[in-house]
Amino acid sequence: xxxxxxxxxxxxxxxxxxxxxxxxxxxxxxxxxxxxxxxxxxxxxxxxxxxxxxxxxxxxxxxxxxxxxxxxxxxxxxxxxxxxxxxxxxxxxxxxxxxxxxxxxxxxxxxxxxxxxxxxxxxxxxxxxxxxxxxxxxxxxxxxxxxxxxxxxxxxxxxxxxxxxxxxxxxxxxxxxxxxxxxxxxxxxxxxxxxxxxxxxxxxxxxxxxxxxxxxxxxxxxxxxxxxxxxxxxxxxxxxxxxxxxxxxxxxxxxxxxxxxxxxxxxxxxxxxxxxxxxxxxxxxxxxxxxxxxxxxxxxxxxxxxxxxxxxxxxxxxxxxxxxxxxxxxxxxxxxxxxxxxxxxxxxxxxxxxxxxxxxxxxxxxxxxxxxxxxxxxxxxxxxxxxxxxxxxxxxxxxxxxxxxxxxxxxxxxxxxxxxxxxxxxxxxxxxxxxxxxxxxxxxxxxxxxxxxxxxxxxxxxxxxxxxxxxxxxxxxxxxxxxxxxxxxxxxxxxxxxxxxxxxxxxxxxx
Numbered sequence: 001x002x003x004x005x006x007x008x009x010x011x012x013x014x015x016x017x018x019x020x021x022x023x024x025x026x027x028x029x030x031x032x033x034x035x036x037x038x039x040x041x042x043x044x045x046x047x048x049x050x051x052x053x054x055x056x057x058x059x060x061x062x063x064x065x066x067x068x069x070x071x072x073x074x075x076x077x078x079x080x081x082x083x084x085x086x087x088x089x090x091x092x093x094x095x096x097x098x099x100x101x102x103x104x105x106x107x108x109x110x111x112x113x114x115x116x117x118x119x120x121x122x123x124x125x126x127x128x129x130x131x132x133x134x135x136x137x138x139x140x141x142x143x144x145x146x147x148x149x150x151x152x153x154x155x156x157x158x159x160x161x162x163x164x165x166x167x168x169x170x171x172x173x174x175x176x177x178x179x180x181x182x183x184x185x186x187x188x189x190x191x192x193x194x195x196x197x198x199x200x201x202x203x204x205x206x207x208x209x210x211x212x213x214x215x216x217x218x219x220x221x222x223x224x225x226x227x228x229x230x231x232x233x234x235x236x237x238x239x240x241x242x243x244x245x246x247x248x249x250x251x252x253x254x255x256x257x258x259x260x261x262x263x264x265x266x267x268x269x270x271x272x273x274x275x276x277x278x279x280x281x282x283x284x285x286x287x288x289x290x291x292x293x294x295x296x297x298x299x300x301x302x303x304x305x306x307x308x309x310x311x312x313x314x315x316x317x318x319x320x321x322x323x324x325x326x327x328x329x330x331x332x333x334x335x336x337x338x339x340x341x342x343x344x345x346x347x348x349x350x351x352x353x354x355x356x357x358x359x360x361x362x363x364x365x366x367x368x369x370x371x372x373x374x375x376x377x378x379x380x381x382x383x384x385x386x387x388x389x390x391x392x393x394x395x396x397x398x399x400x401x402x403x404x405x406x407x408x409x410x411x412x413x414x415x416x417x418x419x420x421x422x423x424x425x426x427x428x429x430x431x432x433x434x435x436x437x438x439x440x441x442x443x444x445x446x447x448x449x450x451x452x453x454x455x456x457x458x459x460x461x462x463x464x465x466x467x468x469x470x471x472x473x474x475x476x477x478x479x480x481x482x483x484x485x486x487x488x489x490x491x492x493x494x495x496x497x498x499x500x501x502x503x504x505x506x507x508x509x510x511x
Contacts, residue, residue: 021067223423242405354389
């Protein structure tokens with residue numbers, strides 16, 4: 001099927017007014033009824049308009065107002081009495097992350113009452129950060145009653161506090177020994193509970209391998225999302241070198257699983273209706289991996305994104321693929337506008353779009369024409385373009401950027417592919433006879449990755465401290481977008497006419 005003469009992908013036109021509406025909601029607070037009326041009026045005008053220009057303008061205005069409205073409505077507010085000693089009944093929502101003496105998790109509060117004999121129980125529907133002493137055993141689905149000080153997460157208006165508020169988290173409580181009043185058991189019907197059981201089983205299978213302490217910590221974090229055994233020094237080295245994203249199951253890890261799944265299922269389309277079976281099986285495997293990682297928010301978001309990416313891969317049109325990727329972002333923002341401030345969301349889409357736009361032109365410049373070297377080169381190119389594409393956001397959000405990270409990320413992404421591949425294969429089929437082989441391979445690759453991270457963290461000359469301002473981020477992505485337009489308006493990489501058709505036969509599923 002040719003793309004010649006096709007109109008531009010519609011979601012390209014939608015994304016700009018959608019982002020504008022989300023941005024405006026951060027600066028203006030308008031009555032919801034007024035924005036609803038304006039949104040409906042603008043869309044009705046667009047539907048009725050005969051003139052294309054007037055209809056387009058009204059549609060864009062309607063989209064802008066729609067996203068402005070949903071963003072205003074989705075702004076979380078807190079009703080819990082922050083700064084007070086409370087008694088609360090809550091249910092653990094997420095798998096905890098252990099750091100020192102604390103198990104950090106999220107709990108959904110159902111009822112609470114302030115301190116005092118005359119205080120009455122009040123109903124709540126709000127989440128808090130709950131840090132539980134390691135003397136208690138907690139797991140998703142566990143219901144409990146406890147008391148403690150309910151402290152605000154942020155009182156300075158920091159970017160971290162803004163992120164937590166957008167996630168619906170305003171308060172934090174430390175559950176110390178003696179403050180647990182009652183454990184009411186588990187609600188075993190929740191998806192989080194079953195994900196926790198599968199996650200624990202995967203962790204136990206990894207524990208059968210004979211790995212060094214640091215190697216075991218990194219493998220568990222990258223394959224299952226279990227970061228409880230990562231030491232402070234190792235964590236700091238990953239943060240300083242720009243490799244912190246490797247330690248949380250997110251877009252990178254699900255993306256690796258996405259690539260590996262498509263390689264395994266490569267021959268299915270050769271059979272009748274094989275392409276349908278392949279895409280359905282790939283999406284199912286992506287979500288199974290997210291469940292194994294404990295259904296962490298970053299893993300679920302990445303699984304949804306790569307489910308759309310699988311549909312994009314099934315499309316015969318490069319334009320349709322871009323449309324599906326942008327469409328998934330718009331759908332996710334419409335469901336939860338607060339994703340626009342979530343680092344994982346921003347970094348995942350920046351990486352995927354950078355790979356989609358720049359991977360093929362760069363790969364074609366350095367390819368050798370031989371399968372094995374080109375496979376390695378492809379992974380390196382993916383790492384390079386993803387690093388460059390996410391650098392402005394990383395600098396803006398985290399206050400530092402490792403220049404040497406551009407050089408080492410292609411290496412550590414290659415080691416990440418191997419670690420995730422071997423780890424997942426071992427979890428699926430932990431054959432006892434192959435335990436020494438898997439142990440040696442994973443220990444060696446994880447050791448190489450840790451050594452590269454340690455070396456790069458020591459190169460202080462290549463680490464730039466300071467936040468890139470929002471204007472700088474905008475300028476960087478304007479330059480990146482301009483480069484993309486120049487690259488893809490050339491004859492070789494155009495999405496119109498014969499340029500794309502000439503290369504469609506040798507496109508590869510590396511996203």
